[in-house]
Every structure is written in C-alpha cells, then in structure tokens.
Amino acid sequence: MTMVSEQHAVLPKASIPPADALTEPSGRGVERAFLAICVLAIALPLLLLVVMFGGALIEALPRLSWSFLTSYPSRRAIEAGILPALVGSACLMLLTAAMAIPVGLGAAIYLEEYAKPGRITSLIELNISNLAGVPSVIYGLLGLEVFVRVLDLGRSLIAGAATLSLLLLPMVIMSSREALRTVPRSLREASYALGADKWQTLRRVVLPMCMPGVLTGVILSLARAIGETAPLVTIGALTYVAFLPDSVSSPFTALPIQIFNWVSRPQPEFHVNAAAGIIVLLGAMLLMNGLAIWLRTRLRRGLEGNRT
Amino acid sequence: MDTTRAQDLEAPRALSERAVSVVLKACGWLSVLTTVGIVAVLLVEALGFFAEVPVWRFLTDTQWTPLFADKHFGIWPLLSGTLLTTVIAMTVALPLGLLAAIYLAEYARPRVARVLKPVLEVLAGVPTVVYGYFALTLVTPALQQVIPGLAGFNGLSAGIVMGVMILPIVASLSEDALTAVPASLREGAYALGGTKLGTVFRVVLPSASSGIIAATILGVSRAVGETMIVAIAAGQQPRLTADPRVPVETMTAYIVQISLGDTPTGTLEHRTIFAIGLSLFLSTLVLNALSHRLRARILKGGAT
Numbered sequence: 001m002t003m004v005s006e007q008h009a010v011l012p013k014a015s016i017p018p019a020d021a022l023t024e025p026s027g028r029g030v031e032r033a034f035l036a037i038c039v040l041a042i043a044l045p046l047l048l049l050v051v052m053f054g055g056a057l058i059e060a061l062p063r064l065s066w067s068f069l070t071s072y073p074s075r076r077a078i079e080a081g082i083l084p085a086l087v088g089s090a091c092l093m094l095l096t097a098a099m100a101i102p103v104g105l106g107a108a109i110y111l112e113e114y115a116k117p118g119r120i121t122s123l124i125e126l127n128i129s130n131l132a133g134v135p136s137v138i139y140g141l142l143g144l145e146v147f148v149r150v151l152d153l154g155r156s157l158i159a160g161a162a163t164l165s166l167l168l169l170p171m172v173i174m175s176s177r178e179a180l181r182t183v184p185r186s187l188r189e190a191s192y193a194l195g196a197d198k199w200q201t202l203r204r205v206v207l208p209m210c211m212p213g214v215l216t217g218v219i220l221s222l223a224r225a226i227g228e229t230a231p232l233v234t235i236g237a238l239t240y241v242a243f244l245p246d247s248v249s250s251p252f253t254a255l256p257i258q259i260f261n262w263v264s265r266p267q268p269e270f271h272v273n274a275a276a277g278i279i280v281l282l283g284a285m286l287l288m289n290g291l292a293i294w295l296r297t298r299l300r301r302g303l304e305g306n307r308t
Numbered sequence: 309m310d311t312t313r314a315q316d317l318e319a320p321r322a323l324s325e326r327a328v329s330v331v332l333k334a335c336g337w338l339s340v341l342t343t344v345g346i347v348a349v350l351l352v353e354a355l356g357f358f359a360e361v362p363v364w365r366f367l368t369d370t371q372w373t374p375l376f377a378d379k380h381f382g383i384w385p386l387l388s389g390t391l392l393t394t395v396i397a398m399t400v401a402l403p404l405g406l407l408a409a410i411y412l413a414e415y416a417r418p419r420v421a422r423v424l425k426p427v428l429e430v431l432a433g434v435p436t437v438v439y440g441y442f443a444l445t446l447v448t449p450a451l452q453q454v455i456p457g458l459a460g461f462n463g464l465s466a467g468i469v470m471g472v473m474i475l476p477i478v479a480s481l482s483e484d485a486l487t488a489v490p491a492s493l494r495e496g497a498y499a500l501g502g503t504k505l506g507t508v509f510r511v512v513l514p515s516a517s518s519g520i521i522a523a524t525i526l527g528v529s530r531a532v533g534e535t536m537i538v539a540i541a542a543g544q545q546p547r548l549t550a551d552p553r554v555p556v557e558t559m560t561a562y563i564v565q566i567s568l569g570d571t572p573t574g575t576l577e578h579r580t581i582f583a584i585g586l587s588l589f590l591s592t593l594v595l596n597a598l599s600h601r602l603r604a605r606i607l608k609g610g611a612t
Contacts, residue, residue, distance in 0.1 A: 030505060031503065031504065031505045034505055035411070035415060037407060038407045038408065038410060038411035038415065039411065041403070041404040041405075041407035041408050041411070042404075042407075042408045042411060042424060042428070044404065045404065045428075045431055045472045045475055046428075046431075048472060049430070049431060049434075049472075052442045052446060055442075055446060056438075056441070056442070102335075103335050103338055104335075105335075106331065106332045106334075106335030106336070107332075107335040107336045107338065107339060109335075110332035110333055110335055110336035111336055113332075114329055114332055114333065115333075115336065123340075124336055124337070124339060124340060127339055127340050127343050128339050129600070130343065130593070130596060131339060131342060131343060133526075133529060133592060133596040134346065134533075134589065134592060134593075135532070135533025135534070135535065135560065135588060135589075135592055136533070136535065137533070137535045137560050137563050137585070137588070138346060138350075138533075138585055138588065138589050139346075140563075140567070141346075141349060141350065141563070141581065141582060141585045142342070142345055142346050142349050144567075145349040145353065146345055146349065166342055169338070169339060169342065170339070173339065197325055198325060198329075199324065199325045199328045199329075223433075224433070226435075227434075227435025227436070227437065227438070228435070229435070229436065229437045229535070229536050230436075230535035230536060230539075230560070230563075230564060233564050233567050233568060234563060234564065234567045234581075235567075236567065239568065256435055256437040256536075259437050259438070259441065260437050260440070260536065260539075260540065263437075263440065263441050263444060263445075263540055264540065271441075271445055274441055275441070278437075278438050278441060281435060281438070282438070285433075285435075
C-alpha cells in the first residue's frame, strides 16, 4: 500500500475532490468490474421498462383509434372501447380534487401557521406519515365500510372520490406544507405590521403566492390516483360498465379498473385492449405530470420576478 | 416559530378569525380521524369474524377455504403467498437498489446523478395495474421458456416485477443513508491508504447500515401491501407453499377477489376480508414504525 505523505495536513471538510483523485478507479480490474455491475444494476430495470412499454405500444397500436376512445366495452374485443372508463376517471379526478384540496390545504395551513409545536402537533404529523404508508387496499376497506355502507352512498362516484381523497390526503398535506414554507416570513410580518390579522394575511398574501406550488402537488397526487385500482375495486367499482355515469351517485368504472378487467380475461384479444388502455392511462399521466412541471416552472419564474 | 412578537398581533380576535382557525384545526384532525376510522372499521368487522372463528384457529389452520363447503379459516396460505412474493421482490430490489445507490452516492458525477435519480423514480410511478399486465403477458411467457413447469399464474413473475417497482424506494433511501456518512470517515480511510472500493465496503456501507436496513424494511412494507401485481399475475389459489412456480394468493389479492365477487355483505365469508385487512394493516404498521424508528435514530446521532 502506498504510504501517505509525511506532511500531516489537516484535511478540510470539503476536500472530497482531492481525495477522490487519490482513488480514481484507474485501471484496477476489480474496481472497474464493480462499477460495471453497478451500472448494470441501474440499466437493467430501465431496460426492462423500455422493453415493457415498447412491447405494450406495439401491441396496442392496432387497437388505438378514435373509436376505441369513444366506444363502450363489449363482449367482442374488437368492438370494445374505453369511453366509460375515461369519463369515469375524469369525473373521479375532478371530485377527488374538489374534496382533497380544501381539506389537505386546510390541514397544511393549520399545521404550518396555527399549530403550536408540541406533543399533539407531533402526533398529528406522525399520524400523517403513518397514513402515507398504509396499503391502498386498506383505504378501500375503510371506504367500503364508511362511505358505501354507513353513509349509504352506495358504490358511487362520490364514494370512490371520497376514498381516493383520503388516500391522497397525506401527500396533499405534505406538498402543501412545502409550498407554504416557500413564502418568506418577511412577507407575513410585513402584512402583520400593516395591521392585518392572521386570516387576512393568509388569504391576501400567503395563499396567492403559494397556490401554484399547492396545485403542482395536487396534480402530482392526482397523477398517482388516476392509476389506483385496489381501493376502487374494494369499494365496488364495477368492472364491466356499459354506460356513462350520470350523477355523483351513479356507479362507475375507471381506466385502471377497465385495464384490470381486460387483463383478467383469458382471450388474448382482450390483452390487446388492455395494452391500448394502458397507453391511454399513461398518456393521461404524462399530461398531468407535464402540467405539474409547467406550473412549477411558471411558479419559479413568478417568484424570481418578485425578487427585485 | 420565532415570530413571538408578531404572534401577539396574531391572536385571533374577530369572530370570523376564530371560526377560520376552528375549521382549519378540524382539517388537521381529519387525518387523525382517518386513522381512527381505519382501526375502528377493521377492528369492528374483524371482531365480528373472530366471534365465529377463534383467533387461534385463524393463526394455526393451514388451509384457507372460506368459500368452499368445507370451510377453513387459516391465514397461513395467504400469509405464505404474501411472504413468497415479498421475498422474491426483495431478492431483486435489495441488491440492485443497493448497487444503484452506491453508484449514485459514490461514483456518479453530480450531473449524471441528477438525471438518473428522477429516471429511477419513474419506476415507482408506473401504475401497479400496468406492472401486473407486464408480469402476466411478458415476464411469465419469457420465464416459461427458461423454467419448465412454470404455471401461467405464479409467484415468481409477480415477485420479480414487484422487485422492479420497489427498487427506487430501496435505492433512494439507501442513497440518502450513504450520502449521510460523514466525509471525515471516508477521508480517514483514504488517508490510511484505502482504495475507493475498499472504503465503500469496509467503511461507508457499515456506517450506513441502519439507513439501508430502514430502506429495506420500507421496501418490504411496500411489497406486503402491493395488490394489483399479485392479483393479476400470481393467481387466486391460496396455497401454503414455498414454490415460486405455482399459483399462490396473497392477502391483498384475496381482498380484491372477494370484492369482485358476489359474496353478500354482513356474512362471515365477507368479514374475512376485514380479518385479513387487519392482519395486513398491523403488519405494515409494525414495519413502517420500525423503519421510521431506525431513520429517526440515525438523524439524531448517527448510530450504526
């Protein structure tokens, strides 16, 4: 082993670059091999992802058409379409957002602005992070009992949306808190100095400024919710729906449920439909993620414009 | 909060101000209400189940046939299905995730890491029903070429695909643990003449072991709670087995199976989903709590 130089230089904390220079994997076979294995470890799942999606796209192409998007499911695979699922998912997302945003934002405001640090607040925060880790099918059981049975909402859009908004609540709260934290304290204090009370400050200064951040978080949460199958299946969303939901209390289906239904059938033609449904679902998710990213960049530009 | 002076001005005086703070407090407490609701629902229905099926029978019977004429209510077949798929998933996710984390934390240039991390996160964002589709239509046929006797529904394909899904969680949390290792430890190793590889394996990894264990536990928790991949690809035959080539059923897939069927609510057979749900909830609660404790301990004092 090479001896370190005689000077006992005290290494400052931020000196990793020079130390790395001593240990560059310069041709040492073992190190090179290890690096190759690491790169393989990352490349393999990504490659699998590409193969999977490429395969799905190729399989789905013959079925992807305007008539697929506008038809109803059918026992004949070729005629089956995804319209009720598309409409159902869209309605679900709107209803879920309508329920999750007020409650999630309200809870975030409470935790960030009103709650005094202490045991009860820590309990609530611990509780929220626990809820984030509960399997989604358990939320389905909760929704089944509370919304479908006890509140007698039936297997309806509103019950599904309520269940999904509970599922999303931890995420919406956490991202809204992040958004609230980006508002500088000086702005709040300036508002108080001008004589405003807390709610006025929130309403006129803080919320307008962090709204894009809140919405970004909500859209990202919805992008996850649109793919959730287990809670909806558990509360009884139907898997073969040949009509469009006509009110919030009507039965419904959703994109992932339709995909699940088609995949579960033995005939390979339905698997093609499932692939097409997957492309539609992923397209919707891409759209939502793109919207969230666009909002985030617009927010950044807006904030930089404010800093003079 | 150090705005103590401002807080005197903040004290709610107007009635509307008080009403607002009450409403917001209620929102904050809704999350607690959700947890209470989950526990209450599961307990009430599960207790109804256990009134008819004693707990010891639930925990010791080795058959699960609630819908057959000869009814058995032992949790072990479903539990073994969950365990089998989880073990297979972790066999994929842990090595690959850890290697990815080591690369991202120790070797990758910052620009490369900045690109790779979100790309890996994509793996976690794919809807699980999509993964289930791939497991059934792509992975199983491919594996059937290599493994004779692999059934159309099996635990292996589902487990492998679940592992790919969990990989980002393990990788991301392990990478956090690795980057949290103080530079002084690494530099001490280099100063003693160590190579980068040797330092990684002899100094950094042991130092980050608590964080990596926490990441693993969280991955296990996620695998245990996963529903759609196993519901689509693993089968619906509760079977007490360690053979990954045959159809099995997990706890989560069973809940889906009953929900899709026409078992009338209020019956013993229907209550089984709540008994299974309670077991599932308790398992993931314990796992999540363990992982949380480990990570909190690291943040506090860098314990290994």
